[in-house]
Amino acid sequence: MRQNLWLALILAVLAVVYLTLPDLRLVTAVVIGLVYFLYGIIIHLTDKSLHLLVVLEYLFLSFLGTAILIFISYRA
């Protein structure tokens, strides 16, 4: 639960950066995806539930989120 709060806090800060600093949108989009992916890996490593399927699940979701943010930055 505590780790989830940290994830929410970090992603919220990055969201504010994304929304307020248009020049940094592409970088922030990549960082948001990366933070989420690494969070997933670390959390599952610590509770010993890391598996290829879990890694791919986080990878695909972070790719999807990053792609959406990059495209919306490009169109904005």
Place this chain on the structure above:
Amino acid sequence: MREMLAHLFTPRGSNNYKAKALQLSSLSSFLLLIIVGQLLITVVGRAVPGVLGIASSISAADLVNLTNAKRAELGLPTLSVNQALANAASLKASDMMAKNYWSHTSPDGTTPWYFFGASGYSYLYAGENLARDFMDSGSVVSAWMNSPTHKANIVSPRYHDIGIAVVSGNFMGQETTLVVQMFGTPASAQVAQVAVAEVAAEETATPIASVGAEPTEEIATPEQVTVALIDQPRVAGLYDRFPFLNSFQLTRAMSLSLTLLLLALIVIDAVVITRKKITRLSGKSLAHFIFLGILLLILLFVKQGLIL
């Protein structure tokens, strides 16, 4: 039909207790769908000019009024609209449209200061703000005021004159509106000041140009110049209709739909799994929910329009 929907959207034995739409094959399909959608928007925008774009209500007069209102709030003198600066801004906007670039400096190395000279404005200080893809004048000025470097130009006490060009046309594959805002203080202002104040003329004679740099010194108030603003409804001419697809709104609608769908699926998945006490190998639902929730908030609050 009902079975198929349940298979797609709820965790059950048939989908190994994970909604089919949340499995890797579906996530990769969603990713592919988003990429193909964006490619289609780009291809259509380039192949059929005039289809994609925005119809804005920006006017040069409103931009001048809003800019001067911001200066007045800080107790600064208002800027006078200058015909030569408006021409310089118009030349710059037309150059950007013709050469299809979004930058202070053109691909062939032409700086904004070239356009000041070309329109006959000999400057002591000069500055330039750019904007594109905004819907109204208020949004443009707000975006500039939220950027420290653009705000520095707007509230600089050293500028006396302003010239704005608002030009609509096909730019980088879509119908849009470009705004070029140019600030300046004529070189003659320095001469006048020195003559009146009888100051030893050791001040720099080199013109100072700014695309968002710090102001350095104040100059005497200039004379009022006849109002000269440039609103060019359309540069392209070939496409006199308004664009009917806004690529930003289209992308946002697609992204919002997908994000909301995934969020709903994750909530359904978490509820069913918890109620049935199913143990399975999967990512954390709460983490996914937080990630997609933040994505949803960004999509809801992101605004269209770029400044430079």
